[in-house]
Amino acid sequence: MSVFADTPRWPRHGTMWGHLISDDSLEELHETAARAGLHPRSFDLDHYDWPQEARERLAAAGVAFVGNRDLTRILIASGLRIPLADRPAARRARTQAHAEELGLSRVPQDLITGLRGHVDPLPSREDAPLGAYRLGRPNPCALADIEAHDELGRLAAQEFLAEADALSQGRTGHSWVGQVLDWPGDGEGSHAG
Known part of the structure; x- marks a missing residue:
């Protein structure tokens, strides 16, 4: 070993x-x-x-x-x-598991609860869907770092954070810690719990 x-x-x-x-x-x-x-x-x-x-x-x-x-x-x-071809599915499985564990109403594009690992970067303004955002919080007392190209993304990030904080508070007694990359959409991420 x-x-x-x-x-x-x-x-x-x-x-x-x-x-x-x-x-x-x-x-x-x-x-x-x-x-x-x-x-x-x-x-x-x-x-x-x-x-x-x-x-x-x-x-x-x-x-x-x-x-x-x-x-x-x-x-x-x-x-x-995890071969390159299997990495998107592995990230998706990780995201699904973390979303279910947290109890989110919708599974984001890329999610990590906790400190280990990172989500994909926010796509460039030209490539990002309307409302795309990337959010991270390194500890329960820190302000969240929100990246977004437009107001819809900032609002979507704030909505995610409010839901994640409420769910985390109920389960752990502290605010959510982690990272998320997401955008409002067609429900392609499917639903958790």
Whole structure:
């Protein structure tokens, strides 16, 4: 049982990023990522994205560094890999489960309750449906960060937040924490509970 990292080679947010995986379990992966100080939001279904600045922390946490091809082979052999073609369905299943757990009246496009993982980015103004929004709250006491291109999106985000907060308060005693990407629509996300 080991955790492995490849060489950062994907540019984003002003740095280079690599992948961190386990050859055994997601629990082992989460524990190692936490020991190395990686943010829980950097988890993406079967791996963590890590910035090149975290290399020493990963090494101190016992991570083995391997080449990019070796990392892919290890992840495939572990049985934890979610192939690119299956990632939309995996995100959808995660969203459905989180929406049902919360008790939402409608399943959003992409949803995470809690701190682990991230939803897709808000599409560009040109590509976003009318009313699209992305919302995140890192803790129950924080103000929600709302991204929207239009007033309909800001209103839809506020409506989602009011429902999610009320449901979370009833179940946990605190405001909702997580991220959501959604837009008013044709009910394509179907209904939960």
